[in-house]
Amino acid sequence: MSAHLRHTVLRTVSIAAAVGAAAVFGVAGPASADVKPGTYTSTTSSSGVILLQRDARVEGHDLVLIGRYPIHPTRTGGYVDLFPGHRVILISDGHGGYHGPAYLGGAVIGSITLTPHRR
Structure with a gap:
């Protein structure tokens, strides 16, 4: 498999994972403690590439993003x-937001950031 093809496959898998994550983080329900x-x-x-950015609760x-998913504290x-x-x-992050890795099958495929809306 050529390096270009591997990069294309990896990017496709990353985008699919991001879309799945977006579906999960669409709108948030009750959060853990x-x-x-x-x-x-x-x-x-x-x-380093933003795959998806949307409102969440x-x-x-x-x-709640594109579905409602339990948060495990x-x-x-x-x-x-x-x-x-x-x-x-x-x-x-100590400032009202959250960040961390995103995993697919145990491998890190990207990251997630939740930035609070300021009122």
Whole structure:
């Protein structure tokens, strides 16, 4: 497999994962104890390229993006399983937002950032 073809396949997989993540983070439901409820901008990126950016909400223990997904609390924030094998980690940035890696099948494929909307 040529280097160009490998890059194309990797980019396609990354975009598909980002779209899946976007579907999960469309609008958030109740958040876990460590991810604060509110409205956010969700940004999914891979290799420094923004793949998807949209509004999201955390309500109670759920992240709502393109669906409603339970947030599982951790000491530093939480994690969300968007679909089997696709997990995003939400680590508090100390300023009201969250960031972390996005995994597909255990491999890091990109990252997620939740930036709070300011009122």
